[in-house]
Amino acid sequence: MNQEQIKIPQxxxxxxxxxxxxxKNLSISGKQRVSSAELSEAVKxxxxxxxxxxxxxxxxxxxxxxxxxxxLLSFFRKTLNQDEVTKVALIxxxxxxxxxxxxxxxxxxxxVIQVAFxxxxxxxxxxxxxxPIHSIDNIVAELQESDVEVAILTVPVGSAQFIADxxxxxxIKGILNFTPARLTLPAEIRVHHIDLAVELQSLIYxxxxxxSVDL
Ligand code: ATP
Numbered sequence: 001m002n003q004e005q006i007k008i009p010q011x012x013x014x015x016x017x018x019x020x021x022x023x024k025n026l027s028i029s030g031k032q033r034v035s036s037a038e039l040s041e042a043v044k045x046x047x048x049x050x051x052x053x054x055x056x057x058x059x060x061x062x063x064x065x066x067x068x069x070x071x072l073l074s075f076f077r078k079t080l081n082q083d084e085v086t087k088v089a090l091i092x093x094x095x096x097x098x099x100x101x102x103x104x105x106x107x108x109x110x111x112v113i114q115v116a117f118x119x120x121x122x123x124x125x126x127x128x129x130x131x132p133i134h135s136i137d138n139i140v141a142e143l144q145e146s147d148v149e150v151a152i153l154t155v156p157v158g159s160a161q162f163i164a165d166x167x168x169x170x171x172i173k174g175i176l177n178f179t180p181a182r183l184t185l186p187a188e189i190r191v192h193h194i195d196l197a198v199e200l201q202s203l204i205y206x207x208x209x210x211x212s213v214d215l
């Protein structure tokens with residue numbers, strides 16, 4: 001079963017990793033079932049949304065019983081491709097890139113940063129947290145020969161579009177863009193954009209103008 005076959009709405013799909021992480025912890029602690037109210041409290045998503053999300057997976061909670069934790073887990077594992085490790089490349093081993101190389105993504109997701117690329121000769125040839133740093137000059141050929149599917153972009157804004165074009169040429173299908181650049185890429189390439197400075201500013205704005213959070 002995968003997302004193509006079931007067609008889960010995008011907003012629901014975005015919440016899957018959140019549900020998956022919580023349910024995995026429940027399962028480890030030996031819990032067999034969970035109510036939508038418990039889930040709602042833990043993941044901070046209202047329970048009507050959770051019930052609707054879960055109905056897309058064919059998981060219908062029973063009144064007074066809740067949801068079967070193992071059924072949901074095995075569904076999420078398949079849908080999120082947790083049985084396969086997704087290989088990731090990181091481009092730009094600056095402060096942010098270095099932090100990501102040290103971060104243990106595999107702990108919660110089956111993703112692993114396999115290789116990093118940088119332009120700085122002082123960094124090329126070294127390793128950070130066991131990940132080799134290769135020269136940006138060979139990125140297209142190297143990625144074409146690899147089974148890397150996803151790239152994390154942590155280069156300066158001015159280089160972002162040029163590198164993203166190379167990533168597309170190399171066959172990368174998804175980019176997690178941490179630069180402020182708005183990338184222009186073919187429609188089939190999935191780009192998720194995380195601008196930490198904008199997120200922080202938006203948090204502060206919402207704290208000032210909408211101080212209470214309604215679930
Ligand atoms: P950060 O933005 O992560 O805090 P920083 O301030 O340490 O990083 P930046 O100037 O933003 O450094 O560069 C991030 C990294 O991207 C550096 O390691 C730099 O060598 C690398 N870099 C810069 N241009 C390119 C490029 N065209 N291709 C690949 N790597 C690049």
